[in-house]
Amino acid sequence: MPFLKPSGVTLTVNSSFSSSSKTRSSRLLPLPLSLVAIAGFLVACRTEPADKEGLIVASTDSRGVPESSFDSQSFNNVIGIAGGAGGAAAGPGSVGGKYGGRLRSLGYQGGGRPGLYGMSADGAGGEVYGELDLRGFIPTQADPRRTFAVDVDTAGYSNVRRILRDGGLPPVDAVRLEEMLNYFRYQDAPEQGSDPFGVTIELADCPWNPVHRLARVGISSQAIPQGYRQSANLVFLLDVSGSMSSADKLPLLKQSLHMLCQNLNGRDSVAIVVYAGAAGLVLPATSCANSDAILAALSRLQAGGSTAGAAGIQLAYAQAREHFIPGGINRVILATDGDFNVGISNRDELIKMIQKEAESGVSLTALGFGTGNLKDATLEQLADKGNGNYAYIDSISEARKVLVEELGATLETVAKDVKIQVTFDPTRILAHRLLGYENRMLAHADFEDDKKDAGEIGAGHGVTALFELVPVGVEMPGLEDREDDPDAAQGHFEGPGMMRVDLRYKRPAGGDESSLLTSFHAEDTGSVMMTATDDLRFAAAVAWFAEELRSSNPDPEVFATLRLLAASSLGEDSGGWRAGFLEMVDMAQGAAQRKLEEAEARVEEAESADAPSIQQNMHCTRPEVASDLLGLK
Template identity: 40%
Template sequence: MKSLLRSSLSTLLMLFAAPVLAQPDAGTVGTSVIIGTVIDSSTKKPVADVVVTATSPAMQGEQTVVTDTQGNYRIPQLPPGVYTLRFEKESFKPYARPEIQLLRNRTIRVNVELLPDSFSHSVEVIGAPPTIDVGSTNMGVNIDEEFIKRIAVARPAGKGGARSYESLAELSRGTGGYVVDGRSTSESVSTTASGTSDRQRAPAWALPYMHIVVPDAPFSVSVEGFPSPARKGYQVVHIGVKAREVSRAQRKPSHLVFVIDVSGSMDMENRLGLVKQSLRLLVDALDERDRVSIVVYGSEARQVLAPTNATRKQELLAAIDSLHSEGSTNAQAGIEMGYALAASQLVEGGINRIILCSDGVANNGITQADGIWDRVKAQAATGITLSTVGFGMGNYNDVLMERLSQVGEGNYAYVDKLDEARRIFVQNLTGTLQVVAKDVKIQVEFDRKTVSRYRLIGYENRLLTKQQFADDTVDAGEVGAGHAVTALYEVKLRAPSQTSFGTLRIRYKAPQGGKSQLIEKAMPSVLLRPAYEQAAAPTRLSYVAAAFAEKLRGSYWARPLTYDALVSLWEELGAPMKARPDVVELGTLIRSARTLDRRADRFESFAPVRTMDADRVPTIK
């Protein structure tokens, strides 16, 4: 993810803001401009209403504009740095132009030709899907008026409002009872948060998910759909990927090198204080198979703890308690020292992991030009992977954190309270550390005869071309044991189909690498339920969380969905799902937002909700 919706729901909903690689000083901000023209590659005519988004580790947040009737765009007031531009419009393939070097006091032109959409959509799966864990009991954070202001950043909603949440929901570990291969059933099994099963009579329409099971595959896939409550004429399609579990006893031995930001910006209880509390939890979860090292960085990097067996808990706790804030933020020095320490104590056949704990702010020692990405990637190839854990609100940003974990073949998470740390470092420790599949890519190809339009909700920063999907040299994300990822689409059907509405493909490699394997499966139209309440509870929960996120962001597509309607959808989740603490928290957050959100609808003056076009976003002048 990436900008704007910063951790409203903790594990319920983790939405990403764009962090800072190097904070520019006051004299360099807003001095450069990117301009350009977007044309249709087939007709060579300009394309209006293309959403153009600029992101860079050199700035907070993102800049978004829309092309005019001549296909022109202009993005002003940019600090110098390396940028990625994304170009998105329905009926065209999304396109990203990375590695754009913008110098101080310069105007550069980036012209783009967009390809008409072939109705094929590929995304890479990220390491640790950090949003809704519908099997957890974690709580979120409070929504207040300041939170509403932070996420209410005006941005054209041409992408459907919801930024890149990476995964909108994690599937429940215990909700697989109603997943039956290709067969309907008169009974379904639902699983409570405690893991016990309740067998209940299901009506005739309650067909199961499509549950893809492939011999020796490290995960299964589920698909289900229902009419969109917010967008008339559209279906919500829910696609879930669930990795196989690995028991605690089967987990590989590990050497964990914690690289901890102790700069001035971390000197808060919900930052460095929370890091120390989190590490204390981890110490209790490790055993004789594990070793821990600690490196800290402020202005410089230094070793706090040499590789130490996890059974020597008093030494570990003493090192953790000694951490204190110091200096500026030389992230690169800390990462380099962490890798050197990991390489000196490599666990053959085990887990060798750098875990970077930071607020994502790096104002010294790390830039794109430093080649840090190449070094991180090279270390991952030797078996030393990198995970990142973000801490803190306010100026917290995570472009750097997410990008490092992606290149480092690890995973990314955000911790805003101790309950979330307990989920990552204790409850899901095996999944956090042990990878069961790498370079996981998902491709959905809709049948043009059946589907006229579609929208992917989230994942915009993980888009791949059809060629990249098939190319084994293109890196993608890793999936840990027990992890699950959910993607949501909105699709508009031309007419009911008696066969399928599209094809789902998944490509992945074994944890040790090698040639990728392909799973391919048609998505039969029978998976599209006639009503929201007839979808399985995890599918409904994923939608409620995603719709809430879009509502908070002021998405054009979510406008018809009032907070009262969201509360009603939450009420329809049913027992035992609705009784779980994390789902109770979601309901509380929705009601809090209903009370606090007093923003005006920025579209109402020229596109009233009652007459809004469900197919097209109006241009914001």
Template identity: 45%
Template sequence: MDVAGAPRRFTGQYYEQGRDIFTDVDQNTFKAVGEEPVSTFSIDVDTASYGFVRASLNRNVLPTPDAVRTEEMVNYFRYKYPAPASREQPFSTTVNVFPSPWTEGRKLVRVGIKGYELPSASLPRANLVFLIDTSGSMNAPNKLPLVKQSMLMLLGRLDADDHVAIVTYAGNAGTALPPTPVREKARIAAVIETLGAGGSTAGAEGIRQAYELAAQNLDPDGVNRVILATDGDFNVGITNSEELKGYVEREREKGVLLSVLGFGMGNYNDALMQTLAQNGNGNAAYIDTINEARKTLLDEATSTLFPIAKDVKIQVEFNPATVAEYRLIGYETRMLKREDFENDKVDAGDVGSGQAVTALYEIVPVGGPRAFGERRYGTRITEAARGNDTEYGFVKIRYKRLDSPTSRLLSTPIDRTKEVASFDSAPRDARFATAVASFAELLRGGRYTGSMTYDDVLKILGKTRGDDAFGYRSEFDQLVRRAKTASSMARLGS
């Protein structure tokens, strides 16, 4: 499927919103536990959606609903989950159950996963290729100038023995800097400073050359990664998303990962950027301000650059004796088939050093307000389910060590000991995550949030901001307020 060219209009998977392109997905719906008790998805640590939503609201315009990925909004923030004790078991799991603020009688289940944080002294060497879009579409203050600032910032975070190369692409692609040790920082910075924008966008050729450079300098004991900085406006060479997807998948198997940093609005191709990052086993972030560059490339550089586990999958099985229905909130682009969980050939997300991931489910307890009417001939509840009526469900996590093709399993029950009787009694971070999810769901149309309003979100935020050393939660408060004033305006691209 062509994802570039003129006119930029698509049918099926991709469609046009102005000239920004997003994947068209259906929102997760409620599932009847008696018919579909198991929910399976790939982990997601991306945050690109939050940055794009913020950039839209800072222009006093509501984002198009498909730009809002609820899980990326929630996972933008840090939560105080207990850390795993050792690298041998690289994840800890936290489960909370509390009343849903959206519909009386329903409950929310928060599943929090915290990854092991590598000691700074034991971080592997980094072999990085900066792949920088210098085409004419990048000639804007919030594009190439911000890319250059971001790359210089990341350069300052690397160690002297790490290596950096630079590939640029416009009408054609070329190597601006061969692999160079970071101890030659002045030389690397000088190349970055001289970059200018102009021409068409031969992005696929740039990707090919970047992978080639990374392979030439491959460090078998280090982290080998291409970092693509672009607005995603590919219009020369391979522009078909399936071809690009296949290419980065093959390179991933050779040990080179791909991360994507998105910039700019107006012709931002989020759909292609998500495809590349997900299939390149890297993360996707959207850089709209220098503060966001600092967060992604300085404060969170370790988790951005250094993975601790690969192909991480989550599977939750709900107990029909206690749960009638459930809905996974977000993760629509990360859903897996039930059998994919056990299949080590199926790719899934990577988790970086110290990263935390949150998933939220809304559940309807047996006897609660269902989304579906009662069936005349209900599904039989097994004796095994009745015998575990203290459990709402069971969480399983599969992951692979970086040096192994075989997955390992972690599991924990969702039992009533994890439950509190009122929303206000839930852990503060759980309530804050709910506020973020509520906001995201409202931006998507509010199909499942009942009578919840932006003012209700602000009330929750007023009690859950907590320790906010970097001001991210305060900034979120301001975004909610901006959405209130922007709600009467046309959505971006309409």
């Protein structure tokens, strides 16, 4: 293969598959060598010999380190942005950056794709998602630290899967990158000493910009075998209102809880509370040794009436307190499409009640169901304040994953108020950004404040965080010297290595005791993505996928590229979840291609109607960008 350079290769992809009457010209799609070497060649790709124009020769940066042959400028041209690393470095609100710099498209509600599933910004109807504050790169000299709470929710992934399966593209705010990452399990280090979890740190070049580095911080807790977990006092709080009548709501909910009950034991108890017009106790606390009674009560549930969630929650917590197990698992499991708008007069009071109950030892797990009415933002907030987790159930297989395979993680907490603070060496890292966790960010001072609520980790849970790092010596024009936190400049780095990871947490039965601190250091050994672990490569592909979904015009060619990386890093994948991710990428690629073709058709229609010349007057080289400017969505 004489055309392969030691550090990379450029492929020419023939993109003439558009159904538009105007055939799209071929584009240069530069790929890191790692993607090509480990995944083979794209079936529909045409490789070019080494002496062909467009092959990029490796160079040396200002540090004397060989750069990847991957050319970010050319790649950014392919995916429709300009400016290379400088564009990516642009701050929030700029139009030059795609990842790490751009915010959602202006002029849209709910994250950039109007009308999808009746989505509204004010929650008056349809699906509602909490707005994400998408952040850019932070200059390390101005602020060397990132501080955030852990997140073990997985709803963002399965909800995006549901939207893609329906043929659409998700709203930007529905794509919570950290939940996409944490949906999967990684082979991270086991717990060390007295700590309830272990920490893994690994680095390699960043696949979408290989002059940058990508660092993965993985936290894992040990799963507890079914026979060894604590006894559970569970209260099912179930929405049986009229909005829950469709097959993907109450019928799926009943199947899901049926599976859960079959995996409980005689030391556990279940109570069932419903709310639909008026709250009611369907089944008082019943030992799971009498599972027939529990299953019979579930089978009798029917949907009908309006939603009055507040009273139902009060009754559910009263049941949990009445049968409280000291030192055991005491949890309310709320299952709904998330609509609490009927019968609730004060949302703040509801949140305060859930927080107070969590402080007393009764936590809350939220399970979302259904399409078209999902109040995702409400469910996420309730689970966060209730010291629990939020999962979206889109299928019986997802129910099995959450309520059977990961039952211990769903029910039993091993560490609470878990906070992470990562500090980078400003003499080696010019800028950094945390991928995802937008609604989990903390002020740096909160890291040592034991009164500040954070996230919980369950038995067997894993938490992964990715950081995109810009090494000193890599140019980033336009990087602003800004601080996100008043105490940002007070941070300083203490080695060894080039980054330090500090974790604070409390033991679940420790009350208000001071948090425990554990620290880890990492050095960058210059590893490349081709030789990185399956976990780092797969996590990089998932993050890349989420970033592309968040862009205003997802590019089908980018999905094809990142699919190579994911396909090469499936690992053991005993549950088939990573293989399922490939199917999601295929669905996203198809949806993006349809959107692109529709935009091209609309541009042609505008041109044929004597619209101003897009190429000449707007200097646009991509039809979908032109359609944005013309308002042809």
